[in-house]
Amino acid sequence: MLQEFKDFINRGNLVELAVAFILAAFFAPIVTAIVDGVIMNIIAAIFGQPSFDSITIDVGDATLFVGTVITAIVNFVIVAFVCFLIVKAYNSMKEPEDEAGPSETDLLIEIRNELRARND
Numbered sequence: 605m606l607q608e609f610k611d612f613i614n615r616g617n618l619v620e621l622a623v624a625f626i627l628a629a630f631f632a633p634i635v636t637a638i639v640d641g642v643i644m645n646i647i648a649a650i651f652g653q654p655s656f657d658s659i660t661i662d663v664g665d666a667t668l669f670v671g672t673v674i675t676a677i678v679n680f681v682i683v684a685f686v687c688f689l690i691v692k693a694y695n696s697m698k699e700p701e702d703e704a705g706p707s708e709t710d711l712l713i714e715i716r717n718e719l720r721a722r723n724d
Contacts, residue, residue: 635683643686
């Protein structure tokens, strides 16, 4: 049973997944700081307030808080865009991987074709 547990832990990049989860948990405050501290302040400078929460629609006795939904959508788009920019910057800093040569199957096909050409 202990060996089976070791195999489970070592299979499927479980450790890498755990590390990614921990890094994501500590990365979230960075994205939040960028969104709340920079981008929402730019929105506040343009529109006079950092959110659209004050936009409401009165329907009879009920009040629909449409601005809250708009703020949530804007926050999502901003967070997604900031994540996109961070991933794009990270990808540009990575060293390019060596281009793989032809596969083993391609080499075997090439050898077969050359042998056929010699025999003809």
